[in-house]
Amino acid sequence: MNKTQTNKFNSLYKQHVSALQRQGKADATIDVYSRAVRRITEFYDLCPDKLTLDHLKDYFTALVKSHSWSTVKIDRNGLQFFYKYVLNKEWVWVDIVKPPKKKVLPDILTVKEIERVINGTRELRYQTFILTAYSMGLRLGETLNLKVGDIDSERMKVHIRQGKGKKDRFVTLPQKTLLALRKYWASHRHPTRLFPAGKNPEARHASKESMDRGGLQKSFKVIVKDNGIRKHVTIHSLRHCYGAHLVETGLNLRAIQHEMGHECPKTTALYTQITEVVHHDTHKLINRLVNRLHLQLNEEV
Secondary structure, three states, rough: OOOOHHHHHHHHHHHHHHHHHHHOHHHHHHHHHHHHHHHHHHHHHHHHOOOOOOHHHHHHHHHHHHHHHHHHHHHHHHHOOOOOHHOOOOOOOOOOOOOOOOOOOOOOOOOOHHHHHHOOOOOOOHHHOOOOOOHHHOOOOHHHOOEEEHOOOOEEEEEEEEOOHHHHHHEOOOOHHHHHHEEEEHHHHHOEEEOOOOOHHHHHOOOOOOOHHHHHHHHHHHHHOOOOOOOOOHHHHHHHHHHHHHHHHOHHHHHHHHHHOOOOHHHHHHHHHOOOOOOHHHHHHHHHHHHHOOOOOOOOO
């Protein structure tokens, strides 16, 4: 795009984000709907107000081949919002045939592999983050957003605020995780955040943001590879590992659904396909699970 087109795009893009915010869309929705506009703009190197129906058809044909069905749906919804509330144009529906659904079970790390990843990580901040995400089955964003005030050490619970679907929930806090969080927080003593951004303790103490999401994901991939694990896992895989391991320890599915904040029990039932089910007490079993990790937490530098 030339300078005039770029300026036009920037203006439309700001209007798009503003419209999303005015309608009270969740931060995650704003992020993916905005990305949809950026993606199609980069695909054609053309300001999106100039797109034709043929442009849209060709774009989605390419997107179906290169991205997941979830991404295709999100991009279509994001562009529909853009047309309606920014361009004030009627959205011409693009018919897309959903490809056959593939039933893929996620790769699961064993408890020993989780232990290897944590102990094989050189930095305490990454060790603590991985342990926290795994031992409470948290999503990446939920872990990043943890605040000091969310930790209830008397009840041994953690208040997860505005998780998926803008819903709060309480999860069980294992004793070993509490000790690790205290150790890491003592290294930076940020007034509110447990995982502040920053390359050293001083920077973290003064930071106004949490650790970088993309940087964490890249670092985790390197950590997994460096520890000789060839499974296809991401930080979100730690949540799947937690669910599967809880099933193995004998916790019933209803309790696991509550701990993980699953809306639908079918989501929780996924873990029965990769392990076996028995029944026991929630708190004891979660602590028994996490206590199986023989950790060697580093000193913060």
